[in-house]
Amino acid sequence: AEVRPRVWVSQPLFGDIVGRLREDFDVVETTQVGKHPPAEIATALSSSVGALVTLNDPIGAAEVANAPRLRAIANVGVGYNNLDVPALTAAGIVVTNTPDLLTETTADFGFALMMAAARRITEAERWLRDGQWRQWSFETMLGVDLHASTLGILGMGRIGQGIARRAAGFGMRVRYHNRSPLPAEIERECHAEYVDFDTLLTSADHLVLVLPYSRAVHHLIDAGALAKMKPTATLTNIARGGIVDEDALADALAGGRLAAAGLDVYEGEPAVNPRLLALRNVVLTPHIASGSLATRRAMVSLAVDNLIAALGRGPQAGHPPTPVNADALAAA
Numbered sequence: 390a391e392v393r394p395r396v397w398v399s400q401p402l403f404g405d406i407v408g409r410l411r412e413d414f415d416v417v418e419t420t421q422v423g424k425h426p427p428a429e430i431a432t433a434l435s436s437s438v439g440a441l442v443t444l445n446d447p448i449g450a451a452e453v454a455n456a457p458r459l460r461a462i463a464n465v466g467v468g469y470n471n472l473d474v475p476a477l478t479a480a481g482i483v484v485t486n487t488p489d490l491l492t493e494t495t496a497d498f499g500f501a502l503m504m505a506a507a508r509r510i511t512e513a514e515r516w517l518r519d520g521q522w523r524q525w526s527f528e529t530m531l532g533v534d535l536h537a538s539t540l541g542i543l544g545m546g547r548i549g550q551g552i553a554r555r556a557a558g559f560g561m562r563v564r565y566h567n568r569s570p571l572p573a574e575i576e577r578e579c580h581a582e583y584v585d586f587d588t589l590l591t592s593a594d595h596l597v598l599v600l601p602y603s604r605a606v607h608h609l610i611d612a613g614a615l616a617k618m619k620p621t622a623t624l625t626n627i628a629r630g631g632i633v634d635e636d637a638l639a640d641a642l643a644g645g646r647l648a649a650a651g652l653d654v655y656e657g658e659p660a661v662n663p664r665l666l667a668l669r670n671v672v673l674t675p676h677i678a679s680g681s682l683a684t685r686r687a688m689v690s691l692a693v694d695n696l697i698a699a700l701g702r703g704p705q706a707g708h709p710p711t712p713v714n715a716d717a718l719a720a721a
């Protein structure tokens with residue numbers, strides 16, 4: 390019988406979509422949801438030519454050291470900080486991600502999380518469900534406004550721009566900080582103004598984090614940065630947990646130095662800092678910003694297209710739609 394090259398699917402993902410891989414490959418699907426020990430990842434990769442992975446799967450030099458046939462890793466997600474791209478590039482492994490198709494879904498959620506934090510929606514619901522609403526009062530669950538406020542966006546990529554476009558409809562003034570300012574025409578389109586990092590911190594009524602994670606931005610939002618923010622401000626994080634010093638954030642929220650926070654991502658996720666869990670003025674969601682059914686299906690579908698193409702099969706053979714390391718692709 391024909392021996393077909395093996396691909397590893399690191400966790401159960403929409404079976405009808407992943408099934409497309411079976412036309413060309415022997416698919417080994419992990420049935421266990423969640424994180425795998427590094428040795429288990431290394432073993433799975435050792436017999437594979439390709440892998441479909443998620444943010445649950447950290448992969449670097451050690452995990453691919455015994456994977457001589459491995460040629461491509463397709464990450465389901467736009468962020469790929471789980472992958473050591475320089476090490477994988479050096480090993481000749483093509484890496485792909487899933488940008489663009491999750492932009493609007495993720496911007497929707499970022500906006501919703503910011504609104505929930507500002508208007509205390511989940512806190513108010515818990516209070517009501519707890520039976521504490523005994524009479525209507527003028528001073529129940531007062532929040533902070535979005536309209537006519539200043540929105541600060543840290544990281545003005547595709548998702549940041551999506552949030553900026555939404556903010557215009559809410560009558561918010563939009564400021565952003567980025568590695569470099571956007572072209573003037575995009576700024577005009579987003580009604581957004583470039584400011585330096587400190588100005589963003591001091592002037593934002595609502596600060597949203599949408600920047601990619603790298604070691605350079607680890608704990609960028611620390612006690613010092615939080616101290617510069619208005620005590621009436623909110624902070625929303627839909628990027629990566631490691632950007633925020635969670636203990637400093639808990640201090641600020643508990644001490645009345647920040648009004649509220651909305652968090653979809655955590656430094657040690659799925660573990661959540663117990664100090665955050667104990668606070669009322671923080672909305673906590675389980676990393677679901679890209680999680681509409683349609684978008685999650687589209688992400689898996691793009692990742693499958695990328696993997697098939699990067700492994701030299703299918704109509705786009707050799708040309709995966711969204712490569713991360715074009716240099717590895719050129720060398721392949």
Ligand code: 8YV
Binds near residue numbers: 442443445466468676
């Ligand atoms: C994904 C994300 O759910 O795209 C990203 O960067 O964080 C989420 O959209 C996650 O990456 C799945 O692996």
